[in-house]
Structure formats: structure tokens, C-alpha cells
Amino acid sequence: MEKAQKLVDFDGEVHYYEQFIAESRAEMLFNYLENNVLWTNEKVRMFGKLLELRRKTAWFSLNGDNYKYSGVEHIAQKLDYKLENLRSEVERVTASTFNSYLLNYYHDEKDYMGLHKDNETSMQKGSAIASVSLGAARTFIMVHQTSQIQLQQVLSPGSLLVMKGAFQRFWKHGILKELNPKGPRINITFRLRKE
Numbered sequence: 001m002e003k004a005q006k007l008v009d010f011d012g013e014v015h016y017y018e019q020f021i022a023e024s025r026a027e028m029l030f031n032y033l034e035n036n037v038l039w040t041n042e043k044v045r046m047f048g049k050l051l052e053l054r055r056k057t058a059w060f061s062l063n064g065d066n067y068k069y070s071g072v073e074h075i076a077q078k079l080d081y082k083l084e085n086l087r088s089e090v091e092r093v094t095a096s097t098f099n100s101y102l103l104n105y106y107h108d109e110k111d112y113m114g115l116h117k118d119n120e121t122s123m124q125k126g127s128a129i130a131s132v133s134l135g136a137a138r139t140f141i142m143v144h145q146t147s148q149i150q151l152q153q154v155l156s157p158g159s160l161l162v163m164k165g166a167f168q169r170f171w172k173h174g175i176l177k178e179l180n181p182k183g184p185r186i187n188i189t190f191r192l193r194k195e
């Protein structure tokens with residue numbers, strides 16, 4: 001296994017493995033997930049109104065629990081064996097355990113994810129979040145809350161990014177919109193929620 005690059009080393013940690021899985025496997029997994037997962041448009045509640053975003057999501061949890069964030073309930077889908085195999089591999093490399101995963105589908109350069117923290121109270125405190133990228137390479141941005149330091153990392157297909165320690169307390173993260181055309185991308189974030 002390749003050595004991780006350390007992208008953040010204060011107020012939390014972020015580690016990046018450029019080639020966690022081979023590009024050919026990342027491509028096969030992308031095609032499989034694109035066609036075999038039930039994708040629904042992401043919704044957010046803003047000023048009391050429900051807005052539907054272009055980006056699609058899918059939610060999986062080992063105990064079948066739904067996931068509520070931004071005022072919207074995400075319904076758990078039946079577990080998938082390819083994602084379960086990937087979860088085991090991610091757990092081995094990160095020496096962490098996960099009991100759920102959120103998938104994001106970005107159609108093109110216009111889909112993005114605004115700066116946010118994954119610090120819902122339903123998350124196990126201090127647990128890592130591990131993120132596998134498939135499809136088009138996109139830019140991940142991290143902004144430190146008090147210093148406003150900004151870091152960026154292009155996430156290649158087949159890469160693994162791990163956010164841990166106090167990162168969710170002190171940093172926000174997101175995926176940038178792009179001006180140049182981009183193909184579709186799928187991201188899988190493995191999480192540990194309180195049971």
C-alpha cells in the first residue's frame with residue numbers, strides 16, 4: 001500500500017492516498033454504481049423551503065437507519081456487496097470502523113458541494129470519515145475556520161481521502177464548481193454513526 005500524503009496536520013488531520021484502488025477498478029465500480037444504486041436528488045431546507053439540488057445522493061447503513069441532515073431525511077438502501085467489500089478495504093487501511101456510507105453523484109462541472117462540516121450529533125464523536133473518489137477528478141477545498149487558511153487537493157479516480165481527529169471541528173470542506181467541462185463523478189464517504 002502506498003504511503004499517505006498528509007494534507008492537514010493541525011487542528012485535525014487529513015491524509016490522501018492517490019491510488020487506493022486501481023484506475024480500472026475505479027472505472028468498473030463507477031459504472032456499476034451509476035446503474036445499480038437508487039439515486040435521488042439532494043434536497044436542502046433553506047428559509048423554511050425545500051430546495052432540490054442537481055447533485056444526487058444515496059445513503060446506506062448497516063443497521064438500516066435513515067440519516068437526517070440539513071432538515072431532510074435520507075432513506076437507507078439495501079446494502080451492496082461491492083460497497084461492503086470496499087468498506088472492509090477502507091477499514092483495513094484506515095484502522096477504523098464504519099457503519100454507514102453516503103454516496104454523491106456529480107453530473108458535471110456545475111455540480112458541487114458547498115463548504116460544510118460533517119459534525120452532526122449523530123456521528124460518533126472523533127470518528128474518521130473516509131472518502132473514495134470515482135470518475136472525473138475534482139478539486140476538494142479545505143478552509144480553516146479561524147485563520148482562513150485554504151488548501152486544495154485534486155481527488156483522482158481511485159483515491160482515498162481520510163479526515164480525522166478534530167478536523168470537523170476546525171475546518172470546513174467542499175467540492176468546487178468548475179469552469180471547464182467535467183464528466184460525472186461518484187464519491188463514497190464512509191462514516192461511523194452512533195448506534
Ligand SMILES: O=C(O)CCC(=O)C(=O)O
Pocket residue numbers: 102104113118131133140155173174175187189
Ligand atoms: O465529494 C466529495 O469528495 C466530498 C463529499 C463530502 O464532503 C461529504 O459527503 O460530506
